Amino acid sequence: MRRDIEVKLLRTLLAVVTEDGFSRAAQSLHVTQPTVSQQIQRLESIVQAPLFHRGKRPLRLTPAGRELVAHARQIIMLNNEVLSRVTAISRQETSGAAPRP
Numbered sequence: 001m002r003r004d005i006e007v008k009l010l011r012t013l014l015a016v017v018t019e020d021g022f023s024r025a026a027q028s029l030h031v032t033q034p035t036v037s038q039q040i041q042r043l044e045s046i047v048q049a050p051l052f053h054r055g056k057r058p059l060r061l062t063p064a065g066r067e068l069v070a071h072a073r074q075i076i077m078l079n080n081e082v083l084s085r086v087t088a089i090s091r092q093e094t095s096g097a098a099p100r101p
Contacts, residue, residue: 010076016040022036049065
């Protein structure tokens with residue numbers, strides 16, 4: 001069975017890590033804290049592993065969580081790069097400029 005990770009879920013994971021908590025991540029993402037919790041649970045379901053040690057303060061990633069965070073940063077960077085390049089090509093085409101190879 002094929003499993004895909006939505007970029008939105010990876011952005012939520014990185015927000016939780018960067019903001020050091022679910023509540024602050026929710027504020028930075030402009031969503032509710034239950035939404036952040038649900039998205040992390042969906043991500044854990046997809047990767048079939050817990051990403052955070054539950055009930056421990058400060059918030060700590062599991063080994064699987066650390067691995068996913070490293071890849072999430074790369075995936076989001078690539079996502080942003082692809083969107084930027086495709087948008088630039090589209091703008092060049094509509095302005096009549098020759099696209100760069």
